[in-house]
Amino acid sequence: xKTYNFDESYIADVPGEKEITAxxxxxxxxxxxxxxxxxxxxxxxxxxxxxxxxxxxxxxFLRCLNRMNDRIATVKxxxxxxxxxxxxxxxxxxxxxxxxxxxxxxxxPFAKSIRENMTFALKENGIKSKDxxxxxxxxxxxEAALWDEVKDELxxxxxxxxxxxxxxxxxxxxxxMRPNILxxxxxxxxxxxxxxxxxxxxxxRLKENYTIIIVTHNMGQATRISDYTAFFHLGHVIExxxxxxxxxxxxxxxxxxxxxxxFG
Amino acid sequence: MNPKRVNxxxxxxxxxxxxxxxxxxxxxxxxxxxxxxxxxxxxxxxTSAQAFSSGGGIRDQLFNSxxxxxxxxxxxxxxxLGAGIYLAEYAPDNWVTNLIRTTIEVLSSLxxxxxxxxxYLFLVIQLQLSFSILSGAIALTFFNLPLLTxxxxxxxxxxxxxxxxxxxxxxxxxxxxxxKILLPVALPGILTGVILSAGxxxxxxxxxxxxxxxxxxxxxxxxxxxxxxxxxxxxxxPAETLAVHIWKVNTESVTPDAHLISSASSAVLIIVILxxxxxxxxxxxxxxxxxxxxx
Numbered sequence: 001x002k003t004y005n006f007d008e009s010y011i012a013d014v015p016g017e018k019e020i021t022a023x024x025x026x027x028x029x030x031x032x033x034x035x036x037x038x039x040x041x042x043x044x045x046x047x048x049x050x051x052x053x054x055x056x057x058x059x060x061f062l063r064c065l066n067r068m069n070d071r072i073a074t075v076k077x078x079x080x081x082x083x084x085x086x087x088x089x090x091x092x093x094x095x096x097x098x099x100x101x102x103x104x105x106x107x108x109p110f111a112k113s114i115r116e117n118m119t120f121a122l123k124e125n126g127i128k129s130k131d132x133x134x135x136x137x138x139x140x141x142x143e144a145a146l147w148d149e150v151k152d153e154l155x156x157x158x159x160x161x162x163x164x165x166x167x168x169x170x171x172x173x174x175x176x177m178r179p180n181i182l183x184x185x186x187x188x189x190x191x192x193x194x195x196x197x198x199x200x201x202x203x204x205r206l207k208e209n210y211t212i213i214i215v216t217h218n219m220g221q222a223t224r225i226s227d228y229t230a231f232f233h234l235g236h237v238i239e240x241x242x243x244x245x246x247x248x249x250x251x252x253x254x255x256x257x258x259x260x261x262x263f264g
Numbered sequence: 265m266n267p268k269r270v271n272x273x274x275x276x277x278x279x280x281x282x283x284x285x286x287x288x289x290x291x292x293x294x295x296x297x298x299x300x301x302x303x304x305x306x307x308x309x310x311t312s313a314q315a316f317s318s319g320g321g322i323r324d325q326l327f328n329s330x331x332x333x334x335x336x337x338x339x340x341x342x343x344x345l346g347a348g349i350y351l352a353e354y355a356p357d358n359w360v361t362n363l364i365r366t367t368i369e370v371l372s373s374l375x376x377x378x379x380x381x382x383x384y385l386f387l388v389i390q391l392q393l394s395f396s397i398l399s400g401a402i403a404l405t406f407f408n409l410p411l412l413t414x415x416x417x418x419x420x421x422x423x424x425x426x427x428x429x430x431x432x433x434x435x436x437x438x439x440x441x442x443x444k445i446l447l448p449v450a451l452p453g454i455l456t457g458v459i460l461s462a463g464x465x466x467x468x469x470x471x472x473x474x475x476x477x478x479x480x481x482x483x484x485x486x487x488x489x490x491x492x493x494x495x496x497x498x499x500x501x502p503a504e505t506l507a508v509h510i511w512k513v514n515t516e517s518v519t520p521d522a523h524l525i526s527s528a529s530s531a532v533l534i535i536v537i538l539x540x541x542x543x544x545x546x547x548x549x550x551x552x553x554x555x556x557x558x559x
Contacts, residue, residue, distance in 0.1 A: 113557030
């Protein structure tokens, strides 16, 4: 594997309204230092891709943003969201996760009906009105482009859906909570090309209402859907810039090698 | 030898071994049912046992077995559920947890006579619970806990961690995720544990001789006041169970038809376990379908 100088990085100062900012974020799994001083600013109503090879720390970093690493890894540094450091101990993590939703690599609908998948967390959060729940189900499933396929069988088990449908259900379930940010952790890696395309279309539409941060292995996907891209390598953020610049005119040698496939 | 041949031989050996297991099982069950079922009559099930004359029934013993099972499950299930949830979801992976697991394993391998004598000295004598269903239920809880705890822990562990992450990512507390999302999925496995432990409770004799006692005093099945000594629900009365009864008529009894009684009782015991097994599975499947929306 080629070695690069990690003291150098190129983090562009992207213009726009910031939604969430990572300041000197470091992650440790026991003694293993997984993320070194990540400084990234994510913009509101934009799609940002996190790219990099396996083990580069991009998923680990993503999971810091809604405290999914609690009890798994030690996260140091500051994550500023609406003026609050959500990486501090006395923050209500449940509230954080309600506002910063997440969709995982493998579809993980609950072993319940489609309807219950949508309403379970809402009911736990005190939304009892039937009309309101119905409205949330319909609007969220529509936003995730799944409504037409499932509207007549909402009481069927979610596990009977295809992988692509399950993943869109997970997106719908996440946005039913009306979060501000949606974190997507390689949402298409277990899906076929047609399902992948549907998810990509959905993501592009969703950015009107949500800030989206997506981890992806697929560089084509990053260019198709994201406005900004951050390149991770061995736990370091090497480069962060507008997606166009990253793929057409990268500033760092490592980025250039990675996107051209001349890597390792 | 070529792989195909090796495979054929291995398959043959496995089939033969399975055949032996099935044959032993069928022979035992067949023998018990063949000898016992002809002696079962409505009268046998609904009259009380006779000490000296023939023609006694097993009404009280059968009820005692069922009641003991219910009491034991009421005592042991909540504790095992808590312990299982703790071990599967909360316990850190360190030496304390390993010590707890080892302790549970040791508990499950205690000889039942030892548990019975301990129950006699501690529950019956020291705590003055006397020979009673309650003493028996507590002694049986000692057996039941390891089995149930283990099966609950393993059922929870077998639920994909992705489900837990899904719950977490929606801002649900761990407790809500465990009770409302993981437990319904784990239900069939937990139920298997309950059925296995129930079979053990139903068949246990040694531990009960010293705790629940060997006498079945006449009780009034119309008296629902469980504090009344004559009530069939009173947990403080001594209660000979079916398994203890089988042991007793074969060792101490002077009834002339002891052989008939014990073979019929054995058949009843097996049939009741079977009914409990099927009933629990049916109920569990029904609940599982309802909770997980699978049809």
